[in-house]
Amino acid sequence: MTLACPNYTHSPLQRNPPPLPKTKIEPISSQIKPCPVFSRMDQSKPHVDVFHYRNEEQSSYLLLQLNRLRQNRILTDVLLCSDNTEIPCHRNILASSSPYFTAMFCHHFRETNQEKVDLKGITSSILSDIVDYVYTGVITITMEIVLPLMQASSMLQYTRLFEACSSFLQEQLSPDNCLSMMRLAKILHCNSLKEKAREMAVQSFSDVSTSEDLCELSLSELMGYLEDDWLCAEEEQVFETLLAWIHHDPFSRRGAISDLFRKVRLRYIHPTYLFQFIASDPLVQSSTLCTEVIESVRRLMFSITTKCGSDLKPLWVTPRRFTCRETLVLVGGRKNNEQTSREALLFDERTQRWQWLAKLPLRLYKASYVCIHSILYVLGGLTMNTKHRVVSTTVYTLSLKTNQWRTTEPMIQPRFAHQSVSYLHFIFVLGGLGPEKQACDTVQRYNSMFNQWEAMVPMPTAVLNPAVAANDQRIYMFGGEDAMQNPVRMIQVYHIGRNMWSMMETRTVKNVSAPAAVIDDKIYIIGGR
Structure with a gap:
């Protein structure tokens, strides 16, 4: 085979072919003419040297x-x-x-x-x-x-x-x-x-406590639930749960009653349930520790002057569980000078919904409201149903569990526009207006365990609409106003155990119709006028 070139031929067998003719070779770049498109692009925007491409697929x-x-x-x-x-x-x-x-x-x-x-x-x-x-x-x-x-x-x-x-x-x-x-x-x-x-077990403990699986828990597992601050259950149900767990295998589990009983937060159990049901339970009575704890709680509740002993203090000061069943109750009130309402509403924090409760038996103006152990107390007030308005001594109770209204022992003296506050199983009614609409300095105390009222020592200065809070065996009254609607710049303190008052004048206090709340041993006063 031969290769043909202009004016040049050779055979592939030739060992020394003649040299190629000398030709002037021009550089390639000199032969390329600039493209007008690229020229225009270079002039319109900066030149990009690198393009990063990513194929997502x-x-x-x-x-x-x-x-x-x-x-x-x-x-x-x-x-x-x-x-x-x-x-x-x-x-x-x-x-x-x-x-x-x-x-x-x-x-x-x-x-x-x-x-x-x-x-x-x-x-x-x-x-x-x-x-x-x-x-x-x-x-x-x-x-x-x-x-x-x-x-x-x-x-x-x-x-x-x-x-x-x-x-x-x-x-x-x-x-x-x-x-x-x-x-x-x-x-x-x-x-x-x-x-x-675990989160579901804690949040739905009321339902979980009735399941058969709960009785299969070990002692340490059950203790872990009962000591959880976020457990969503009433203390009465906590006690019934530990009883059911023990009765599932009484021979091997009855010895655990003392350890389990200390996980029940007795302070938040209704006294009637505590002393009539829990105290009489055979398992509780068989444990010396349990009976001693109940007796200490009995002394602490029945005698306000009794101080919490060192052995009971860890149980007594344990905070209320952060239950998901906390509710807000709205009762009465009026709108745009209309009649005072009898309606009652409950807001369930868990479901974020309002629901209707049973209506108040009658219309009440400026009654006071206190809740103890899921029972709402409505005390006194000015009746609005009758032709002649009457200052009432009646005390209505609404069970938030059964949604039923009842009456309990009436107050000693009729009151409206008064303040009420609870401490342990007691309710204190402070001041307010009497039948003649005069400002009163009286203090009435209600014992919810025995359904009894008694008069206590009166306050130093009669005030209306103060901020009231109870903590550590004391009731604090901040400010308020007198009968002429002048602000009262003082703090009045009632010592519950000693049944005596003390007072302190201060220019820093000037609040009327302001609610007060106790959180972590601190008193917060909100708003007012």
């Missing part, structure tokens, strides 16, 4: 192609075996997807060069689902496979798949199964499921 496309290669057994180099089933895979894909397979194939284990790897403890169907998930990122979780899938994903160290199973189980949580889910979460070492299950 590349990773999913690559995964799709790898799965097709696997399905067609192309370039697969290992077989995962289970239940006589062989699943072809790529070592590099498995090693990239899990620390388990990284260690197996990259750290000189015997499986590194084995053609077949036998995975014990995993069924072939679950293994197939996991391999499909590795290559596609998709899996269907059902109640039938979630547990073996969780165990396999834990063993093979697929963390996100494990947490996906946990999220699925969290959606199935209910008061009936949350305790069994807790046990399952502990076995699987799944903290996210354990936390959610």
